Amino acid sequence: MVSIIEKFATLATDNAPGQEVRQSAGNIRDLMRGDEIRGRLVDFSHGDVDAFTPTPGSFERFSEAVEAGGRQAYTEYRGAADIRSELAQRLEAFTGASVSADEGIILTPGTQGALFLAVAATVSDGDKVAIVQPDYFANRKLVQFFGGQVIPVGMNYLNATAEAGLDLSQLRAAFEAGAKTFLFSNPNNPTGAVYSQTEIDQIVFLAREFGITVIADQLYSRLRYGGEHYTHIRARGLPTEQVLTIMGPSKTESLSGYRLGAAFGSPTIISRMEKLQAIVSLRAAGYNQAVFRTWFNEPKGWMDERIRLHQAIRDELLEVFRSGSLEARTPQAGSYLFPTLPPLSVSLQDFVRLLRHQASVIVTPGTEFGPHANSVRLNFSQDHAAAVEACRRIVEMAHRYRR
Amino acid sequence: MVSIIEKFATLATDNAPGQEVRQSAGNIRDLMRGDEIRGRLVDFSHGDVDAFTPTPGSFERFSEAVEAGGRQAYTEYRGAADIRSELAQRLEAFTGASVSADEGIILTPGTQGALFLAVAATVSDGDKVAIVQPDYFANRKLVQFFGGQVIPVGMNYLNATAEAGLDLSQLRAAFEAGAKTFLFSNPNNPTGAVYSQTEIDQIVFLAREFGITVIADQLYSRLRYGGEHYTHIRARGLPTEQVLTIMGPSKTESLSGYRLGAAFGSPTIISRMEKLQAIVSLRAAGYNQAVFRTWFNEPKGWMDERIRLHQAIRDELLEVFRSGSLEARTPQAGSYLFPTLPPLSVSLQDFVRLLRHQASVIVTPGTEFGPHANSVRLNFSQDHAAAVEACRRIVEMAHRYRR
Numbered sequence: 001m002v003s004i005i006e007k008f009a010t011l012a013t014d015n016a017p018g019q020e021v022r023q024s025a026g027n028i029r030d031l032m033r034g035d036e037i038r039g040r041l042v043d044f045s046h047g048d049v050d051a052f053t054p055t056p057g058s059f060e061r062f063s064e065a066v067e068a069g070g071r072q073a074y075t076e077y078r079g080a081a082d083i084r085s086e087l088a089q090r091l092e093a094f095t096g097a098s099v100s101a102d103e104g105i106i107l108t109p110g111t112q113g114a115l116f117l118a119v120a121a122t123v124s125d126g127d128k129v130a131i132v133q134p135d136y137f138a139n140r141k142l143v144q145f146f147g148g149q150v151i152p153v154g155m156n157y158l159n160a161t162a163e164a165g166l167d168l169s170q171l172r173a174a175f176e177a178g179a180k181t182f183l184f185s186n187p188n189n190p191t192g193a194v195y196s197q198t199e200i201d202q203i204v205f206l207a208r209e210f211g212i213t214v215i216a217d218q219l220y221s222r223l224r225y226g227g228e229h230y231t232h233i234r235a236r237g238l239p240t241e242q243v244l245t246i247m248g249p250s251k252t253e254s255l256s257g258y259r260l261g262a263a264f265g266s267p268t269i270i271s272r273m274e275k276l277q278a279i280v281s282l283r284a285a286g287y288n289q290a291v292f293r294t295w296f297n298e299p300k301g302w303m304d305e306r307i308r309l310h311q312a313i314r315d316e317l318l319e320v321f322r323s324g325s326l327e328a329r330t331p332q333a334g335s336y337l338f339p340t341l342p343p344l345s346v347s348l349q350d351f352v353r354l355l356r357h358q359a360s361v362i363v364t365p366g367t368e369f370g371p372h373a374n375s376v377r378l379n380f381s382q383d384h385a386a387a388v389e390a391c392r393r394i395v396e397m398a399h400r401y402r403r
Numbered sequence: 404m405v406s407i408i409e410k411f412a413t414l415a416t417d418n419a420p421g422q423e424v425r426q427s428a429g430n431i432r433d434l435m436r437g438d439e440i441r442g443r444l445v446d447f448s449h450g451d452v453d454a455f456t457p458t459p460g461s462f463e464r465f466s467e468a469v470e471a472g473g474r475q476a477y478t479e480y481r482g483a484a485d486i487r488s489e490l491a492q493r494l495e496a497f498t499g500a501s502v503s504a505d506e507g508i509i510l511t512p513g514t515q516g517a518l519f520l521a522v523a524a525t526v527s528d529g530d531k532v533a534i535v536q537p538d539y540f541a542n543r544k545l546v547q548f549f550g551g552q553v554i555p556v557g558m559n560y561l562n563a564t565a566e567a568g569l570d571l572s573q574l575r576a577a578f579e580a581g582a583k584t585f586l587f588s589n590p591n592n593p594t595g596a597v598y599s600q601t602e603i604d605q606i607v608f609l610a611r612e613f614g615i616t617v618i619a620d621q622l623y624s625r626l627r628y629g630g631e632h633y634t635h636i637r638a639r640g641l642p643t644e645q646v647l648t649i650m651g652p653s654k655t656e657s658l659s660g661y662r663l664g665a666a667f668g669s670p671t672i673i674s675r676m677e678k679l680q681a682i683v684s685l686r687a688a689g690y691n692q693a694v695f696r697t698w699f700n701e702p703k704g705w706m707d708e709r710i711r712l713h714q715a716i717r718d719e720l721l722e723v724f725r726s727g728s729l730e731a732r733t734p735q736a737g738s739y740l741f742p743t744l745p746p747l748s749v750s751l752q753d754f755v756r757l758l759r760h761q762a763s764v765i766v767t768p769g770t771e772f773g774p775h776a777n778s779v780r781l782n783f784s785q786d787h788a789a790a791v792e793a794c795r796r797i798v799e800m801a802h803r804y805r806r
Contacts, residue, residue, distance in 0.1 A: 281662065
């Protein structure tokens with residue numbers, strides 16, 4: 001039995017995005033080589049909602065909800081019926097497979113809330129779960145928190161281009177070893193890799209063969225570059241009960257301050273998620289739910305422009321890293337970039353602290369996403385010019401601390 | 404080992420407040436005696452925020468936060484430092500014991516969020532937890548969800564008046580049996596009983612003797628009637644690490660639509676709660692956190708007036724129930740009333756469904772709070788006249804279905 005102290009030891013958040021403010025500078029000055037590299041602080045641990053502002057109309061929808069009063073303050077735990085109904089139609093159109101407004105969708109406090117409830121609803125003591133390396137750091141922590149066992153599945157993201165690079169033989173081996181759940185992000189967080197249709201169909205094939213429950217975190221699936229093709233796993237022939245899709249407007253739409261997410265698909269999992277939500281936080285904040293009315297309902301051209309601006313940042317940052325000899329996969333979607341660092345004379349944790357204190361750049365260490373001690377993750381949804389300057393500082397720092 | 408199906412079976416929400424909309428009417432017409440009793444629908448399962456509106460300035464503080472942008476959207480997981488600092492001072496003044504802004508307070512999505520994190524941070528597989536009967540329904544469910552074992556402690560709320568009526572010998576027996584945590588609401592939900600200073604001091608005495616962690620849910624501790632004396636357990640000599648207090652502005656202040664709660668006290672528990680919040684929902688919605696600025700900071704006289712209006716409703720409802728021979732304890736604080744029904748010829752579940760379909764009254768069955776099959780809970784924070792009429796209908800229904 002895992003003691004409560006061990007249980008919480010695996011939940012360390014010291015290096016989690018946004019928690020940097022709780023770190024002490026410690027002995028960092030002793031490690032510094034050379035002077036400070038000055039520049040405007042860029043916090044790549046999350047997107048900058050001042051650079052890319054929330055969806056037009058979001059605040060207005062919120063205000064109307066406050067005006068509406070009690071009806072909007074107290075919704076069903078799974079969210080207001082009329083809003084679920086609107087979203088079900090739009091998510092059906094987006095993903096190409098039906099969504100039941102009554103039984104097949106739940107609104108949650110952020111996609112993090114949806115992930116937590118989904119893992120709680122599928123993973124119990126001793127259950128094995130296949131998790132991609134690298135993938136979103138909370139996936140691993142969630143499985144461990146509920147007493148499950150992570151079976152890692154590699155992804156060769158640097159060398160694959162036409163596909164994400166998932167190691168399908170490792171995935172099969174994980175299922176053969178008894179994994180009953182496969183939890184993955186698509187586009188992949190932190191690399192921005194998008195799974196090809198062939199890869200998705202092979203996942204579906206294995207999931208059918210082994211009776212696997214698939215949880216697909218598609219948080220960034222709207223922000224796709226250069227007409228990139230995207231395959232929604234829920235539309236590729238898995239039984240409805242076997243797949244749950246998670247999305248939300250926190251990232252591309254810059255609505256993180258409202259904490260909104262949605263999970264849709266399997267009615268059995270969603271019913272459990274609602275029961276649990278009743279004791280976790282009751283519901284996504286009632287007034288906030290109304291902001292969902294803007295989702296998949298943005299002004300014409302708004303999303304295209306947002307994609308265009310992010311693509312321009314992506315291209316210039318890749319150019320900065322590559323001309324500085326730092327390798328990185330070209331993100332096909334989303335706003336994460338996961339460059340590889342040269343061998344360093346300091347630990348990755350120290351390098352990340354040095355970046356913050358010496359170069360005014362905040363990044364998330366690759367070790368949060370798996371055994372990736374030679375990478376850092378950047379969310380490049382930032383002011384374009386400031387992001388470029390900050391990446392130049394990262395390159396200079398990488399050379400300064402090269403082993 | 405508890406299977407995931409059993410685990411979720413204990414989380415049934417069918418009779419939970421606010422979920423009535425998901426119940427089917429079933430065969431309810433077959434059970435009906437006599438005609439419908441018409442009247443304006445009153446939903447006593449929660450307070451009516453249209454009758455008692457949110458704190459003045461709450462929406463304005465929210466708007467300023469949206470205007471502030473990223474700084475307010477992405478806070479530390481435990482909440483924005485400046486807001487924690489404001490609240491720490493006010494909660495210190497309210498409770499009479501110090502609160503550390505840095506280590507001793509966490510902001511959560513509602514008090515439900517705080518309760519969930521607090522129980523997760525203290526209760527693990529096989530741990531015994533002392534729980535009062537009756538008490539808030541989620542307490543029991545939370546303990547069970549985390550694999551803990553509930554040890555019930557009786558409360559003789561109907562016959563006690565100078566105190567809540569806690570059975571202290573049962574509390575001692577629970578600690579002797581190995582309970583390491585005591586979780587209770589004060590004022591008690593559903594009865595409105597307030598623990599006397601003597602009772603609190605006896606709880607403290609036992610908690611010291613047995614090294615118990617005390618989690619005190621003080622959600623309703625501001626809404627006190629007729630100058631009722633109130634004792635904050637955190638100010639009665641327990642070591643800081645042994646007590647966590649939970650409060651929030653969802654009820655008395657009608658801010659439930661924003662989902663805001665706070666837990667303060669033990670730094671160890673709060674540190675664990677923050678680690679868990681990182682994977683549960685990241686943080687209380689960033690913009691919403693700013694609404695806390697209105698808390699304990701209401702316009703002069705606003706709270707007194709709110710108390711006066713609730714006391715007037717309370718007194719008239721008690722009069723309606725008592726003149727109809729339904730016994731009820733006089734709530735000393737909060738807006739819950741827990742009348743005892745006469746012996747009925749239908750089950751409590753059916754009576755509650757009949758109340759809804761035949762008499763347009765929604766109440767929560769007493770069985771949600773423990774083995775109280777002869778009671779219903781009402782949240783009387785409602786339109787005064789409509790609440791009185793609805794309680795007259797409850798009395799008539801109780802007589803109509805009397806065994």
